[in-house]
Amino acid sequence: RTIVFEAFPNQDGAILQMGLIKVPRINRDGFAIVDGQHRQLGFSLLLNETSNDLNDAKQAVFDANNRGESKELVNELSKKVTKLEQLQERLDRESAAIDLLIEDDSARARQVFVDVATYAVGVPKSVTTRFDLRKVVHRALGEFLSSKNLHPILDGRVDHYNDSVTGTTNVNIISADKVADLIRISNKGIGGKFGKADERKAAAGTSLTEADLVATTTAFFNVLLDSFPEMQALVAGNMTAHELRSESLLGSVTMLRVLAGVYYKLQENGLSDPAII
Known part of the structure; x- marks a missing residue:
């Protein structure tokens, strides 16, 4: 199965069923983004760039220490590392709301893309x-x-x-x-x-x-x-x-x-x- 839904115990009178969706790594290619691709790409680019910038910043601190640079410079470079780590932690806590549509028929799944592209409208x-x-x-x-x-x-x-x-x-x-x-x-x-x-x-x-x-x-x-x-x-x-x-x-x-x-x-x-x- 592509996904597994594990329901949490429902509180008395609750209308929504809360739970956890598990996606096996081998099945992640079974998902496709129908709308909002640019937003998701933005998240992906930001995560990758933050990770790369953090690695570069840590390397800069390491190199500065090896060269015997001044404390002021090392501290300045270390501050950049701290800021990037804080940003990375914040991104790790962020979440995005999605509507998940499950369609077993591949032809109908492709039709979803056509319908969204054809009838896409802004907020009236x-x-x-x-x-x-x-x-x-x-x-x-x-x-x-x-x-x-x-x-x-x-x-x-x-x-x-x-x-x-x-x-x-x-x-x-x-x-x-x-x-x-x-x-x-x-x-x-x-x-x-x-x-x-x-x-x-x-x-x-x-x-x-x-x-x-x-x-x-x-x-x-x-x-x-x-x-x-x-x-x-x-x-x-x-x-x-x-x-x-x-x-x-x-x-x-x-x-x-x-x-x-x-x-x-x-x-x-x-x-x-x-x-x-």
Whole structure:
């Protein structure tokens, strides 16, 4: 067998089964790295280079002593040995998490490589936007998409993991990163940005805080709902997300951006929400 798994005694109520995987040396060629080859190569190169550098450093100390070099030089060379030994010990304690896929069929095992190469993707912007809390817009996004603040138009219709929404069966009308864009536009305009001064004021709670951004964006979506029968039909369940995309420009994120920009301008000119509707 390529590997042997020895399970540790499971604690009461434990969901995961912890254990030790043993790999016989003669079977190590039975493993192949499907993804992350560059990271593993980096580990391997670092281990080898550290070992080589340590051997060279020890040899330098030995040679310096044989030549009768000064104590200062020997001490300096010895410090380098100590640093490399500490690095080697640290690397020896490091660990890397892996997902181990066992496939006995060699043809299917090769297909794994093809699938990973074909469908490899980075982390979607919708995910990074939700997780990045350095910017006030991103923090406001989390608040706006929370259950207590989520607008009826968006309830159950926001894709949190993909950057675009398409397809006849896709129930979402917008991705999370595009919602963040609507928050920005409805509060700053089409070309507006939150600069460092805005971020400082938001952090201090003096201006354009997360609550302010959520309130303005909610008002914008209220205007959308009150202004367009299509949005009312969507919320009432009389129109699907696919039908909205197929039959109305309101299913276009670009159009929603434009409407958010118009809403900002009209607000800036002093119009109230009832007047805008």
